[in-house]
Amino acid sequence: MDRSKLILLIHTVKYLRFKQIYYQLYYLIRNKFFKRKYTKQLKKEIHPLNWKDSFLYPNSFTKENKFTFLNLPHQFTDKIDWNYANFGKLWTYNLNYFDFLNQKDCSVNEGLALINDYIENEVNLKDGKEPYPISLRGINWIKFLSKNKISNIDIDQTLYNHYETLIHNLEYHLLGNHLLENGYSLLFGAYYFKDEVLYKISKRILIKELNEQILYDGAHFELSPMYHQILLHRLLDCINLVQNNLWKEDKLLLFLEKKAIKMISWLEEVTYHNGNIPMVNDSAYNIAPTSQQLFEYAIKLKLNWNKGNLMDSGYRMLKNESYELFVDVGDIGPKYQPGHAHSDTFSFELYVKNKPILVDPAISTYEKNDNRLKERGTAYHNTVKIGNQDQTQVWDGFRVAKRAKVIDLKEKESILEATHNGYKNLGVTHTRRFSFQESKILIKDTISKEINTEQVAFFHFHPDIKKVEISGAQIYLPNENVGIKFDNELLNLETENYEYALGFNKKKTAKKIKVYFKTTLSTTISI
Structure with missing residues (x-):
């Protein structure tokens, strides 16, 4: 080696x-x-x-x-x-x-x-x-x-x-969603066979893992909205099972219901008006139940939830009459199980009038190949890459080595600003500041000091964006009536094609913009 x-x-x-x-x-x-x-x-x-x-x-x-x-x-x-x-x-x-x-x-x-x-x-x-x-x-x-x-x-x-x-091969070597799925299934097995051993193991796993894996704001800690939907579905199934089969009388049902309510609240916050979820980290179309299916299921189970508040998941969602903006200002997920994480710190998605404009390209494969590495890499997300280095070292199919860490986060009513240290070996940090207005979004990227290494900001358009007009440092989407303007030390602007994942093994060509800049870049998106 x-x-x-x-x-x-x-x-x-x-x-x-x-x-x-x-x-x-x-x-x-x-x-x-x-x-x-x-x-x-x-x-x-x-x-x-x-x-x-x-x-x-x-x-x-x-x-x-x-x-x-x-x-x-x-x-x-x-x-x-x-x-x-x-x-x-x-x-x-x-x-x-x-x-x-x-x-x-x-x-x-x-x-x-x-x-x-x-x-x-x-x-x-x-x-x-x-x-x-x-x-x-x-x-x-x-x-x-x-x-x-x-x-x-x-x-x-x-x-x-x-x-x-x-029960003799529980996935303690992986932990995360795998062990939680073991626990869900053992509960079904316990009820089906009326088996005390299965029930004891299941209950222990579910209480410990749900307490650890469901964050305070309700997100599943691996930070994939798709896996959140999958694991919420399984949790609702467990509630359905216990509610309709009288066998055990303890506090497990109440515990499961409380966790489900938190997960539903979080999912409602990050779901776009058109029903889509952000395609961040390992997320793909047509794998998990839809958010609407899960909301309806929860209602049938008589679960009531309040409006959520995005916090420790590191995600933020701004929704107004003009647009929906989803932003990632958090760390990549659990340190010991980042297998579904991407190198995407400070990436974002933008929807206008229920249509995706700037998107995360999602995933098309779990195979350990170059395509998998590309889809997890920094250059496949709406964020900044410096040189040939990813913010976070994703490798193999599900491995992560050095990780970008958010070292500063500031939030005000209309401003969101954060700094990460994913390029500390280059002697710099990256700060991104979002300023929100009713029909305008201002993004300012700042590299902490001037370096000669190439700095590129990426912007990925959804494949339904058919027409992209470029004039100097300005971009206009005539069909969507959206404009993007770049200022400050703009060195070059390039367009290239990329493959947007419509699901596993199903892709469609779309446009991305690469903006080369030095030290600072100001981006204004007008809607």
Whole structure:
């Protein structure tokens, strides 16, 4: 290993918790030398739970064994290969989640046939036996079996052994949303099997992780609005489960409801008027339930929430009659689990009259490739890059080494100003100041001292912006009646194409502006 790679690794590993390192080593050694089988006999009759879906998943399974995940279709011509890996691990994971059991078009017989086929291939399963897909699949099987009042000893035995596998392989080596998903699923398993051990473990995980992972303002601490929606959906499912199945009488339901209310309040604050969420960090279209679906679900569960107040998530949203402006002035997320973080400090999104104008390009892949690195990098966000260096060192698929830290934050009624130290090795800091007016936004970027290294501010237009007129240091969008003017030490302005992600593996070409400046740049957006 060369010196630069070693330093990168050190700056990555030093943020991990001891628990993560311990379980990485423990699972590695145990599974190599002491691999166990999970075949405990289920000795009681299982009765379906009371369950009714609030909403169904989009169709991902169609007739003749055709599946579409991440915008990639595949038809199995002979039999289903549950380990199919030609489209990458995330596609395989989706195949093993079994969301399609609870989609709009999946009959009871089709669902049972898929489950039975899976059980017949149990001995050959690979990715499907990992704790994350076990967690999601367990919930989906329990929902399907319960709402259709199906009692099947073979299915229940397999499901029981999957939960046995899960409790001995909880994702303490990853923590974050993975461990929280383990906890959600264990609650479903506990209620389904009336199992005290599963309940005790689930309750412990949910209380500890929700207290840690849901910030004071209601955001999930990994700071991806998409994952926030996913985890809120699962939390609402848990509330639905406990409200409609009388088994335990303790304070867990009240605890879950309080956390859900905070998460709903936050989501309402960051959701645009047209229903979109900001595509910051690892966020993609058509993966999570929509905000509106979640709000309606919460209302059905009789949850009442008040207007939220964005604080420790580091996000701010300004909404008036002219525009909606979403700004990131926070750190990248939990130090020990930044796998879904991007190098995007001080980036922003702008919507005008419910239309996206300046956007975060979102993500199109989780594969460990150049495209993934590009989509996480500074130059793919509406912020400033100095030289060839990212503010935050994102690398591999989900790794982060040195991180930009916000070292100063000032907020007034119409002014938001923050400074980060992501370029401290260059001897400078970057300060960005937003000033808000009724139909105008002023942005001032300041590099703390003059340096010779190239400084570039990026502005990414949504692909629906068809016409961009440039005259000197001014930009005009005639169809949207939006103008952008640059002042102060403007050296050069360039346009280039970039690929905006419409979802996983689905992109559309759009325009971005690169503004080269020295030390200071003033940007005025007129609406």
